[in-house]
Amino acid sequence: MTLRADARRNRARILDVAEKVLVERGTTVSTEEIARAAGVGIGTLFRHFPTKEELIQGVFVARLHRLADDATRAAASPDPGAAIAGFLREAAAQGEVKNALAAMLTSAGVDLHEAAGEAQQEVRRALGTLLRSAQQSGAVRRDLEVADLIGLLAGTSKAIEYAGQDAAARERIVGVILDGLRAPS
Amino acid sequence: MTLRADARRNRARILDVAEKVLVERGTTVSTEEIARAAGVGIGTLFRHFPTKEELIQGVFVARLHRLADDATRAAASPDPGAAIAGFLREAAAQGEVKNALAAMLTSAGVDLHEAAGEAQQEVRRALGTLLRSAQQSGAVRRDLEVADLIGLLAGTSKAIEYAGQDAAARERIVGVILDGLRAPS
Amino acid sequence: MTLRADARRNRARILDVAEKVLVERGTTVSTEEIARAAGVGIGTLFRHFPTKEELIQGVFVARLHRLADDATRAAASPDPGAAIAGFLREAAAQGEVKNALAAMLTSAGVDLHEAAGEAQQEVRRALGTLLRSAQQSGAVRRDLEVADLIGLLAGTSKAIEYAGQDAAARERIVGVILDGLRAPS
Amino acid sequence: MTLRADARRNRARILDVAEKVLVERGTTVSTEEIARAAGVGIGTLFRHFPTKEELIQGVFVARLHRLADDATRAAASPDPGAAIAGFLREAAAQGEVKNALAAMLTSAGVDLHEAAGEAQQEVRRALGTLLRSAQQSGAVRRDLEVADLIGLLAGTSKAIEYAGQDAAARERIVGVILDGLRAPS
DNA sequence: CATGAATGAGTCTTCATTCAT
DNA sequence: AATGAATGAAGACTCATTCAT
Numbered sequence: 001m002t003l004r005a006d007a008r009r010n011r012a013r014i015l016d017v018a019e020k021v022l023v024e025r026g027t028t029v030s031t032e033e034i035a036r037a038a039g040v041g042i043g044t045l046f047r048h049f050p051t052k053e054e055l056i057q058g059v060f061v062a063r064l065h066r067l068a069d070d071a072t073r074a075a076a077s078p079d080p081g082a083a084i085a086g087f088l089r090e091a092a093a094q095g096e097v098k099n100a101l102a103a104m105l106t107s108a109g110v111d112l113h114e115a116a117g118e119a120q121q122e123v124r125r126a127l128g129t130l131l132r133s134a135q136q137s138g139a140v141r142r143d144l145e146v147a148d149l150i151g152l153l154a155g156t157s158k159a160i161e162y163a164g165q166d167a168a169a170r171e172r173i174v175g176v177i178l179d180g181l182r183a184p185s
Numbered sequence: 186m187t188l189r190a191d192a193r194r195n196r197a198r199i200l201d202v203a204e205k206v207l208v209e210r211g212t213t214v215s216t217e218e219i220a221r222a223a224g225v226g227i228g229t230l231f232r233h234f235p236t237k238e239e240l241i242q243g244v245f246v247a248r249l250h251r252l253a254d255d256a257t258r259a260a261a262s263p264d265p266g267a268a269i270a271g272f273l274r275e276a277a278a279q280g281e282v283k284n285a286l287a288a289m290l291t292s293a294g295v296d297l298h299e300a301a302g303e304a305q306q307e308v309r310r311a312l313g314t315l316l317r318s319a320q321q322s323g324a325v326r327r328d329l330e331v332a333d334l335i336g337l338l339a340g341t342s343k344a345i346e347y348a349g350q351d352a353a354a355r356e357r358i359v360g361v362i363l364d365g366l367r368a369p370s
Numbered sequence: 371m372t373l374r375a376d377a378r379r380n381r382a383r384i385l386d387v388a389e390k391v392l393v394e395r396g397t398t399v400s401t402e403e404i405a406r407a408a409g410v411g412i413g414t415l416f417r418h419f420p421t422k423e424e425l426i427q428g429v430f431v432a433r434l435h436r437l438a439d440d441a442t443r444a445a446a447s448p449d450p451g452a453a454i455a456g457f458l459r460e461a462a463a464q465g466e467v468k469n470a471l472a473a474m475l476t477s478a479g480v481d482l483h484e485a486a487g488e489a490q491q492e493v494r495r496a497l498g499t500l501l502r503s504a505q506q507s508g509a510v511r512r513d514l515e516v517a518d519l520i521g522l523l524a525g526t527s528k529a530i531e532y533a534g535q536d537a538a539a540r541e542r543i544v545g546v547i548l549d550g551l552r553a554p555s
Numbered sequence: 556m557t558l559r560a561d562a563r564r565n566r567a568r569i570l571d572v573a574e575k576v577l578v579e580r581g582t583t584v585s586t587e588e589i590a591r592a593a594g595v596g597i598g599t600l601f602r603h604f605p606t607k608e609e610l611i612q613g614v615f616v617a618r619l620h621r622l623a624d625d626a627t628r629a630a631a632s633p634d635p636g637a638a639i640a641g642f643l644r645e646a647a648a649q650g651e652v653k654n655a656l657a658a659m660l661t662s663a664g665v666d667l668h669e670a671a672g673e674a675q676q677e678v679r680r681a682l683g684t685l686l687r688s689a690q691q692s693g694a695v696r697r698d699l700e701v702a703d704l705i706g707l708l709a710g711t712s713k714a715i716e717y718a719g720q721d722a723a724a725r726e727r728i729v730g731v732i733l734d735g736l737r738a739p740s
Numbered sequence: 741c742a743t744g745a746a747t748g749a750g751t752c753t754t755c756a757t758t759c760a761t
Numbered sequence: 762a763a764t765g766a767a768t769g770a771a772g773a774c775t776c777a778t779t780c781a782t
Contacts, residue, residue: 151347159340180365521717529710550735596743
């Protein structure tokens with residue numbers, strides 16, 4: 001039992017550290033470096049994630065879960081318009097990181113839809129709810145679908161990468177997207 | 186001189202093929218594979234690009250040049266509003282590829298500003314002209330800056346990746362951006 | 371701990387075999403060949419010596435240590451004259467090999483003083499002791515310094531290379547040096 | 556004819572430059588670098604010396620010829636004792652370089668006796684004459700043979716390498732050898 | 741004859757993965 | 762369960778040599 005707890009804690013630490021290291025240095029970091037940063041031997045890392053790819057997927061799935069949580073919370077808001085705006089801003093802010101991960105994964109040849117599976121569905125469901133209430137409140141045009149929203153979220157993250165630390169620029173970009181989301185085509 | 190011509194042709198072919206292969210399979214493809222695809226020995230590849238990184242930069246710079254050309258052409262259009270829309274659509278369409286490249290480069294640790302240099306400026310200048318005339322014609326809100334436009338272009342490309350082959354979805358996404366770009370009602 | 375012992379044994383074996391192979395075939399032998407001769411995978415070789423140069427330095431330093439030991443033993447002899455003669459003969463005999471190593475290292479662009487460091491000092495100290503007692507016993511002229519002795523040792527090794535297996539020639543050469551070392555009549 | 560002259564001049568220049576470059580940087584310099592230093596294309600270099608090894612041999616043979624000339628001149632001196640001393644000093648002085656070449660050759664796996672052939676014999680003959688007259692004049696002990704002298708020359712060069720720029724040390728070393736050469740065993 | 745572009749075998753080195761302890 | 766030494770396939774890059782111009 002005690003061992004189990006240790007192991008679980010190890011797994012969690014590896015995931016945390018791996019996310020940080022992978023985002024900072026790209027998918028090309030060696031597993032050994034990740035293990036070192038996590039303070040475990042490579043043997044241990046490979047016991048928890050039998051493959052480098054599985055480790056990366058693990059990191060990505062954890063991130064998706066957090067994203068789904070955020071979306072669920074936003075969907076529960078009484079003002080879906082403000083909620084979607086806030087969510088967009090927040091997601092965009094942290095998106096720089098998630099984006100890096102997605103890019104890594106794609107460039108690593110990992111099939112996202114395969115890998116994400118369940119977590120992907122979670123996100124989709126939560127965002128679906130959010131989208132529908134925003135549309136009913138008139139804050140978002142009716143013809144948009146969940147997939148579009150997801151794409152636009154990713155796109156916004158990407159766009160914001162170019163703004164760097166310039167807060168005004170970030171606002172302008174988010175503003176463009178929000179305006180676009182509202183106006184009926 | 187004739188040899189020089191041959192060499193130039195070789196260089197061009199390597200660049201072409203490298204772009205295709207790099208986009209298809211990511212920066213992790215071996216130089217050998219690129220050489221094979223280009224129909225030259227690795228020696229030849231390395232004679233033209235002494236480093237894998239230089240090859241990738243070469244590919245990227247070539248792409249930037251093409252992008253700058255497109256932007257310049259768009260900027261010359263009599264209807265800047267339509268031009269920017271068309272340009273956005275086209276760039277978005279091919280952007281999937283350019284995007285992949287940019288992602289590759291970032292994840293490869295290449296400093297884009299360093300690498301692109303002159304080509305980067307070319308793009309910026311051309312897009313600047315396009316943006317200004319679009320703003321004067323009232324098709325684009327006045328507060329946007331070139332950097333914002335670049336970011337939004339990249340973002341649109343990214344967003345469109347999620348639409349896949351669904352033409353309607355692509356249109357919806359481009360529609361959102363175009364509406365957002367217009368002056369805020 | 372046991373693994374550590376295994377690793378240490380591996381390192382020692384690599385060092386031993388590398389010396390043999392390097393002397394026999396020059397610094398240009400591939401690391402792979404050395405690994406094969408040592409019966410380990412290249413990975414193992416590079417784990418112990420992260421660079422070919424470090425491997426060569428390791429071999430050289432080991433040799434210096436042995437040389438220092440020999441010199442120390444000779445310095446302890448009651449008859450320093452005979453000791454220096456014997457030491458000269460012995461060093462000359464094995465010198466063929468040490469010489470090859472030194473040549474290799476120089477031609478490999480390794481800075482001996484840098485690389486050898488401590489081991490170099492060891493040798494110098496031991497030879498210094500040997501030289502001084504030989505001078506006090508009148509077996510060696512007083513104006514010689516340690517550096518001269520080292521040079522003459524290396525020179526003798528080199529000279530003996532030309533004698534090949536001819537024992538008489540070897541003796542003649544050693545004789546010339548020994549006579550020259552004696553106080554000038 | 557004019558072309559022939561050009562070619563001969565080219566060959567000479569390549570040999571000269573190659574000697575300098577090879578001594579400075581070791582046998583591992585690329586042929587291309589030698590060609591560049593000589594101001595010719597690699598094609599030209601390979602036309603004159605169809606193999607890197609042949610180029611190195613060429614350089615070495617040229618050096619042997621110069622050595623043989625020196626020896627012949629020394630042998631013609633009226634005072635063979637002084638002559639051999641002077642010759643030893645001079646050879647030792649320039650020997651640092653010749654030595655480097657010999658080391659290079661050995662480490663390059665070139666069979667000196669094979670390669671040098673005729674030039675080697677020339678040197679041997681000239682040194683033989685020098686040695687015999689020195690022995691007749693009583694300046695050198697009678698039991699020494701030409702091979703021993705050659706070995707001692709090489710050894711002296713080597714020994715002097717360790718003296719570096721220290722002129723006094725150089726003299727001490729040459730002194731030791733000269734004394735050793737004289738004393739009857 | 742000179743040139744330099746092309747070639748590909750060979751080198752050093754890294755890294756995911758396994759396994760004995 | 763954790764550890765880290767061992768492994769070898771694979772990758773980037775070099776360089777002697779050839780050959781078309």
